[in-house]
Amino acid sequence: MEQLKISGLNFTYPGRDGKDLSDISLTVQKGDFILLFGRSGCGKSTFLKQLKPAIAPYGRRSGRIEYDGTEITELSERDQSSKIGFVSQNPENQIVTDKVWHELAFGLESLGYDNRTIRLRVAEMASFFGIQDWFLKPVNELSGGQRQILNLASVMVMQPEVLLLDEPTSQLDPIAVSGFLAMLRRINEELGVTILLSEHHLEEVLPICSRVLFMEGGRLLLDVTPRELGSCMKRLKSEMTEALPACVKIYAAFSEGETPITVREAKQWLSTQISPAPKSPASPEDKPLFPRRNVQEPAVRLEEIWYRYEKKAEDIVKGVSMEIPQGCLYGIVGGNGVGKSTLLSVIGGVNQPYRGKVKLMGVALPKIPNGERYRGLIGYLPQDPCSLFVRNTVGRDLEDMAYAAFSDRQTAQKRMERVIDFFHLKPLLGRHPYDLSGGEQQCAALAKVLLTDPRIILLDEPTKGIDAVFKKRLSKLFYTLKEQGKTVILVSHDIDFCAHYMDFCALMFNGEIISENETRKFFMGNSFYTTAANRIARGIFPGGLTSEDVIEQCRKNRIGG
């Protein structure tokens, strides 16, 4: 049955010339699980919000959106609130009240249900989502993943027929992402709720969704099944092909038609293509090693670092020793709450270890005066770039920083111009930092950090909430920095990003560095904590780390013709 019928939808934000959504037509059947996919800023959020008039942005709209045959703006506010649920990106911002139980009840209170009904529905939902254990807790004690589950649950208590989700997992760590998506799958399969989801984590969504929509520049370019996506994207020659999961990418490089959508399927396909013993397995040693510049002092040297936030608290960093050579890209990976960010803040001098030594460029950190430390030695980009912006526009923000860092106005100007060119910030200079997209914010913040021309650059989750195209751009910036002899150290959940672009990687677990090696060797040594491409190729091409590697190996072995 048709639940939503969208015909000829156009939308323009106030004061803009082009259309932000143009001529979108689409029919959504009851029980569909639809993935909306595209670059950030392609109009996904704008589109989703059109389906929920209560929060639709101001602007000019034309075309029709019918919900069960009624124009959506003519639905009563009550129906709109209860039948169409909306979950957005930031888990923190959606939580209204201070207790979990109250948050769950919020929507039903608005709808005016009596205590008995609310009690029943809240209990049902809490059981469905498995949140009875934290039912009475204050929300600020929850983890990010739990918060997003809470947001989902507090929309679900209103028993919506359609659920709209705008990049709900972009702020979560991988484990929380899987948990959240598994919950969505249950909602779709067990409760029959129609789902429209915009997402960057294709690898996990493709197997559970029923249709994929691809958007670019406010247009709907594709409306296909998950298995058709790979070949269709290839035909489109879109730069977002980059974002496809390894299983799709590898298959689509050789064959047309329906692609595998899970690691298992891709592995099966690969093993049918090739006999068990490949001709020339590329062992890790065959690859050229990254030159290690041992002659210089290491950029960072940690000697038995111990750190905890408070005297009585638990240790977060437990005796970490490591050396990071100058001029390399170094990634620290690991799960949530293992102390990665804390370790980075210790390297950056934000937190002082209570035992052990931090040496930067051969000098003990406490001996470097503050003036020098953050003026040319360390540049630190925190997880939330917004915590750096002070001024109303990106331009004034940079100016402020430049004049504070260089007493000489001319040097400051010059430095600013260089940074602006480097990050292509010209068009953004007049904008308010909060009006930028996630990727643009990341760049503006990084620009601010790099103004002082630091030699060691520390980045906390720089790829969080950024689309594949932007990630590639970021990696190019990192390479340029490396060529300039800078050391870039980043902490990330993003295994694929680290595997592709880092020189060295380290795995952190429970406050300790468990393993550390050149990237390729590092991931070859892991069997689970590694890229999808590597998992597909395992046992077939031992050397394949990225999908490009595997594709190349396949070419060598003449698969697909």
Next chain:
Amino acid sequence: MSKKPDRRLIFSVVLIFLAIPLTIAFGMSVLHDRRYYFVSVAILIYTMLPFLLSFEHRRPKAREVILICSLSAISVIGRAAFFMIPEFKPVAAIVIIAGICLGPESGFLVGALSGFVSNFFFGQGAWTPWQMFSFGIIGFLAGFLHQRGILNENRAVLCVFGGLSTFVIYGGLMNLSSALTVSPGFGQDVFWATFLAGIPFDLVHAASTVIFLLFIAKPMTERLIRIRVKYGLMEDKDSSAQ
């Protein structure tokens, strides 16, 4: 719509002609030495009720509600951040800015809510209604004077108003409350001694308000105005798209 003002009118009439005289009568006849204390607490609460109830009855918009809460939370955080210096708190400054940018009603609410919630962290006590009322009235007054064109974003005027209102209204009322707990009425030496003992603290508080206004008035007003413009807050076009 005609029903609402009626209800409010009835409420005020009941309050002025029934509740207040009854309260005074009860205090005078039963409470003897505690009558002033009792009557002043009661009147304080009666004065706050119309503000709170009229806000409640006009069913405020989500954005209005969250804005008031955000500002209150900021002032609570501010109070917590400077807790080691007694009476050095930015609450009054933030409340004044709220009153100016968002109007007298919101000013009152930010003040009263800050008072109540901050005591939730520092401990409720007999002082809670006094603090809620004092901060609330300061916010209300700031908004009211701004509407009349007397108080503008000029920093000097703002600081003078901030210092005076903190010293006279907040200081005066809080000292009155402590004086009334330890003395049987107005006028005795005990009353004045207690009242005057608070003045050094009031001076610190007034100075802190001036300092905070001096530094945060401009950035904060800028930001509030941006939000108002960008999202059409506090205006009626809040409801639906198109």
Next chain:
Amino acid sequence: MTTENNGRDAFSAYHPVTLFLYFCTVLFFSMFFLHPVLLAISLASVFLYSVLLSGRKAVRFNLLWMLPVTLLIALVNPLLNHSGATILLYVNDNPITLESTVFGLLSAAAFVSVVIGFSCFNVVMTSDKLMYLFGRMIPVLSLMFSMTLRLVPRYKAQIRKISEAQKCIGCDVSQGGIFQRIRNGVHIVSILITWALENAVETADSMKARGFGLKGRTTFSIYSWKRRDKTLLAVQLALLAVVFAGMGMGAFETACFPFVRIAGLSGKSVAFFAAYALFCLLPAIVDGKEYFVWNSLKSAG
């Protein structure tokens, strides 16, 4: 908060209305009635309840902080207030009167009862309970109370993040001269404000998306009336009726000026005081009963 419920107290698990009634009554009588017997009852019972709630910590707090304050108030009055008819002695030519000595003692006792009473209030009346109580009368404001409580810890965490970030670009409050420090401090505050306000808009959307602003909003609570709550309330109301009757008959009348008049004890007034004492001791009675029930269960098992 100075004290915490250590889990031994069973009274605080009763329905919020009964708890609120308890505190209102005790605080009302301690604040506004200076009758010595009444005050002695209030003081003894709030002291007992604070110990039941927080154990030894409460005793320490009460003795360490309350004793000096009591002495101060009790001394300041006779020394500074010379009204009253009965002169006891002269200090520096100033008369010390019996009336003002008595008033000093009584108001000191009242002050202490109120402070300890509120310290119990702060432990027992959690935000959930207050929200439930006010939720019926002023639903929007009680929601705002809850929202503000949610924002405070969130902003606290954000301030920490911001100051760390600012430290790393050399704009820390612990760096530079005093003017620079203030400037950096103001930066941190304005970043917080911008951040808070920008994010608030999304929260408002989340409220609207879940139907905030529709007519006929209700207020949900996790509390329900059990039989024991109703019993307790009935007992409370009955006792209160007796106490208020006593008040009406002038059994608690106390005036210190111009001369001390304290309603004396009679057979009738003893009943009123007993009713008040019973009311004030309800937490102790409930806790005591609970203690014996558990003990007998344990020994039976």
